[in-house]
Amino acid sequence: MRGFWHDAASRLRRNPAAVAALLIMLIVMLLAVIGPWLNPNSTDALDWAHVAASPGLASAHWLGTDRLGRDLFVRTLAGTRVSLAIGLVATLVSLVVGISYGAVAGYVGGRTDHLMMRMIEILSGLPLIFFVIFLTVIFGRGSALLFFTIGAIGWLTMARIVRGQTLSIRQREFIEAAIASGAGTARIIVKHVIPNLMGPVIVYATLTVPQIILFESFLSFLGLGIQEPRASLGTLIAAGAGEMEAAPWILLVPGGVLAALLLCLNIFGDGLRDAFDVKER
Amino acid sequence: MKPLPTLQIDNLSVNFAGSDGPLAAVREVSLAVAGAECVGVVGESGSGKTQLFMAAMGLLARNAAVTGSVRFEGNELLGAAAPLLNRFRGSRLSMIFQDPMTSLTPHMRIGAQLAEVLLHHQQMTRREAWDLARTMLERVRIPDPLRRLQQYPHQLSGGMRQRVMIAMSLLCNPALVIADEPTTALDVTVQAQILDLLRTVRADFGMALILISHDLTVVGSIADRILVMYAGRIVEASPAEELWRAPQHPYSAELLKCVPTLSGPLLSRLATLRGQAPLPHEVGAGCAFAPRCAGATEKCRRERPALSGSAVRQVACHFPLSA
Numbered sequence: 025m026r027g028f029w030h031d032a033a034s035r036l037r038r039n040p041a042a043v044a045a046l047l048i049m050l051i052v053m054l055l056a057v058i059g060p061w062l063n064p065n066s067t068d069a070l071d072w073a074h075v076a077a078s079p080g081l082a083s084a085h086w087l088g089t090d091r092l093g094r095d096l097f098v099r100t101l102a103g104t105r106v107s108l109a110i111g112l113v114a115t116l117v118s119l120v121v122g123i124s125y126g127a128v129a130g131y132v133g134g135r136t137d138h139l140m141m142r143m144i145e146i147l148s149g150l151p152l153i154f155f156v157i158f159l160t161v162i163f164g165r166g167s168a169l170l171f172f173t174i175g176a177i178g179w180l181t182m183a184r185i186v187r188g189q190t191l192s193i194r195q196r197e198f199i200e201a202a203i204a205s206g207a208g209t210a211r212i213i214v215k216h217v218i219p220n221l222m223g224p225v226i227v228y229a230t231l232t233v234p235q236i237i238l239f240e241s242f243l244s245f246l247g248l249g250i251q252e253p254r255a256s257l258g259t260l261i262a263a264g265a266g267e268m269e270a271a272p273w274i275l276l277v278p279g280g281v282l283a284a285l286l287l288c289l290n291i292f293g294d295g296l297r298d299a300f301d302v303k304e305r
Numbered sequence: 306m307k308p309l310p311t312l313q314i315d316n317l318s319v320n321f322a323g324s325d326g327p328l329a330a331v332r333e334v335s336l337a338v339a340g341a342e343c344v345g346v347v348g349e350s351g352s353g354k355t356q357l358f359m360a361a362m363g364l365l366a367r368n369a370a371v372t373g374s375v376r377f378e379g380n381e382l383l384g385a386a387a388p389l390l391n392r393f394r395g396s397r398l399s400m401i402f403q404d405p406m407t408s409l410t411p412h413m414r415i416g417a418q419l420a421e422v423l424l425h426h427q428q429m430t431r432r433e434a435w436d437l438a439r440t441m442l443e444r445v446r447i448p449d450p451l452r453r454l455q456q457y458p459h460q461l462s463g464g465m466r467q468r469v470m471i472a473m474s475l476l477c478n479p480a481l482v483i484a485d486e487p488t489t490a491l492d493v494t495v496q497a498q499i500l501d502l503l504r505t506v507r508a509d510f511g512m513a514l515i516l517i518s519h520d521l522t523v524v525g526s527i528a529d530r531i532l533v534m535y536a537g538r539i540v541e542a543s544p545a546e547e548l549w550r551a552p553q554h555p556y557s558a559e560l561l562k563c564v565p566t567l568s569g570p571l572l573s574r575l576a577t578l579r580g581q582a583p584l585p586h587e588v589g590a591g592c593a594f595a596p597r598c599a600g601a602t603e604k605c606r607r608e609r610p611a612l613s614g615s616a617v618r619q620v621a622c623h624f625p626l627s628a
Contacts, residue, residue: 134367197407204362204402205422205473206395208387215421219412 032223035299042295045288052285056108059101067102068253070094079273088273090263100278103255104285110171110256111237115229117175122182123225127213129183130190141187148180156248170249174236185228189221223300230293234286241282257282309379310337311481311513312361317373317383319356319365319537327370328585330356332537334373338481343507343514345528345545347521347560349582353537354517358483362400363390378480396426396477403486405466409458415442416454419473426477441472444509445502464495468502475506481513488523500526521560525549533557536583536593539612542619553618553625555598592623600624 036042055062064084065071071085071093079088079096087097129140156173163169193199194217202216237257243249244258245265252259257278264275319331331353338344348354359365361375361382375382377398382390394400402408410418419438423429429437435454442450445468458466467487474482484503488496504527507514518524524531524545531548533541533556541554552558562576580597592610595601604623612621 197402197404198410200364201400201402201408201470202410203364204394204400206391206393206426207421208391211425215413216410220410 032296032299036295039295039298042292042299045291045295048284049288049292052104052281052288053108056101056105059098065095065098067098067255068094078271079277087277088271090274091267091271096260096274096277099255100257100260100281103257103260103278104281106250106254106256107237107240107258107282108285110174110240111233113171114174114178114236115232117171118178118182118232119225119229121175122179123186123218123221125179126183126186126188127190127217127221130187131194131209131213131217133191133194137187141184144180144183148177152177153246156243160248170240170243174239178232178236182225182228182232185224186221189224190217193217193220227293227297227300230289230296234289234293237282237289238286257285311340311342311378312336312338312515313374313376314357314361315374315376317357317360317371317375319353319360320370321366322368322370323586326586329537329588330369330585331360334534334537334539336532336539336542338513338515340480340513341507341511342530343516343528345524345531346515346517346534347519347524347531348534349519351536351582351584352534354519354534355485357534358400358485358515358517362394362398362483363387395422397480399474399477399479399482401467401470401474401482401484401487404490405463405470406490408470409466411458413457414454415456415458415461415469419454419469419476422473422476437476438472441476442469444475445469445472445506447472462495463491464498467491467495467499471499471502471506475510475512478510479512481515483515483517485517486519487516489518489520496523503527522564533560536588537585538593538621539619540594540621542612542614544617547618551627553614553620553627554594554622555600555626556594558626559597592621 071089073093074083074085074089075091075093077083077085077089077093079086085095085097087095087100089095090099125140125144129137159169159173199212199216202212207215240249240256241258241261244256245262247262250256250259260278261275261282264272264278267274314337315335317331317334318329320327320329330351334353334357336344346354346357356365356369360369360371361377363382363385365371371383373383377393380389380393382393409415413421416435416438419441420431420434423434423437424431439450439454442453447453447465447468453461453465453469458469461469467490471487487503488499491499500523503514503516507527514527516524516528521531525548528545531541531543531545532539533543533548533554535556541548541552541557543553543557548557549561552561559578563578565575578597583593583596589606591606591608592598592601595605598605602624608623610621610623612619614620
């Protein structure tokens with residue numbers, strides 16, 4: 025039984041870079057989940073005997089400590105977990121909202137489509153950072169707000185992509201055949217349009233995760249995102265940037281993890297795109 | 306009293322909004338299809354044969370404007386709300402499309418697609434629907450139906466997929482099946498099998514069949530009655546044998562001449578029809594065929610002939626042949 029997914033998966037397996045990226049990502053994710061139990065230190069315990077200690081196996085701090093003596097290995101993994109969670113949740117939100125919004129706009133078309141697309145344009149015209157600062161001032165800082173803001177912008181591009189795909193799928197004859205078989209609009213969108221646009225959507229979603237992680241890090245770096253003592257890759261990098269000359273590892277450890285994660289996600293996304301992006305059989 | 310026709314189309318016109326005014330694809334067409342009758346519709350590309358029935362099915366593009374009336378089993382379909390249309394479409398009134406390669410949803414197994422129609426239109430469990438789908442695949446003579454149900458459309462050949470489409474159109478015991486060029490996308494040998502299958506299922510299921518084609522031989526091999534369309538109008542309506550024997554409209558006669566025969570000289574040139582079918586905006590006040598007609602007179606260019614004749618046979622020509 026060789027279906028569409030099967031073919032894509034076998035093409036993906038033949039792409040060594042994508043497979044390696046996937047493996048590294050899985051290892052990082054696994055570490056982010058189970059990591060804290062591997063090391064005796066906790067994320068917010070201060071070790072005054074080892075302040076800004078350099079990495080090494082001599083002490084229990086494998087990747088060194090920051091200027092308050094907190095263990096970098098544990099904090100980086102906890103930060104990775106937060107960053108990944110935000111990336112995944114926000115991508116999921118953008119998938120759900122973007123797919124339903126885009127598919128309805130593209131399939132229904134006409135005036136509805138116009139109205140829905142103009143709304144997206146207005147939303148994407150808002151200066152984002154200004155928007156975030158504004159919201160922070162009103163509601164105060166918090167991770168719920170962060171999820172909301174990132175989710176609120178993440179779906180815009182997704183909706184556009186889905187609408188574009190829907191427009192082309194709507195022209196295909198199997199849609200006409202479905203109408204001729206008496207299927208209603210909702211049924212056609214759910215059963216015949218959405219499953220057929222999953223290829224590009226999945227690819228785009230894979231490329232959205234790093235974008236969102238980066239954006240979250242950026243917000244946290246500016247002090248608008250996750251707050252101390254909680255850590256995300258962005259706050260860790262922000263803290264490290266201040267000690268760059270005296271203790272570069274405080275910057276390099278979370279920075280390295282972020283860079284590796286983003287690189288892997290992008291390579292994997294590219295691999296997925298190649299795997300799905302074949303000419304129609 | 307005559308029984309109610311299965312499909313009755315009255316004065317149907319289809320206009321497309323073009324950049325410079327409306328384009329008429331179908332012009333004031335009226336026709337009736339009785340139960341268990343097979344009607345062939347022949348015409349060149351652009352003659353409006355497909356648009357005529359797309360209008361009846363509510364499948365026209367958004368920029369189309371339809372006037373007239375389409376009654377199916379006594380129900381007006383034109384302007385009907387989608388829920389009413391959807392009660393008929395796919396169950397009592399179904400359609401077979403030209404290209405079986407693109408008419409099946411690529412991500413669904415054959416069985417799931419067939420079952421979906423049944424689950425949608427009839428109160429049935431999934432199990433019953435799959436069973437019926439398998440029986441139907443057997444009836445359209447697909448070998449090893451259990452395996453085919455589990456396969457995806459791209460794993461089937463073109464002829465096989467058209468059989469699946471035919472099976473799908475028959476699932477809910479339709480009163481009328483509209484087949485729009487069902488064999489055009491297929492190899493000649495497969496064409497013959499599909500036509501043969503259509504003939505058989507029509508006998509088995511006793512439904513009315515409308516067969517749309519540009520190929521007179523395809524239509525002639527099955528249809529009881531043939532409608533010849535030209536530039537959006539019916540120019541001749543006739544029982545099939547009589548059309549073959551003695552066409553009355555010059556256009557029908559020219560079409561018949563284009564059919565290659567096995568008895569003629571082997572290397573003779575195939576007959577072709579002079580000129581091109583007019584574009585919708587080129588049709589003037591007179592007979593649309595006049596510019597290509599050898600027997601056209603001043604009257605033909607000035608005045609459009611109406612479709613007239615006996616109850617069984619009508620022609621739209623001022624000077625019908627062999628009349």
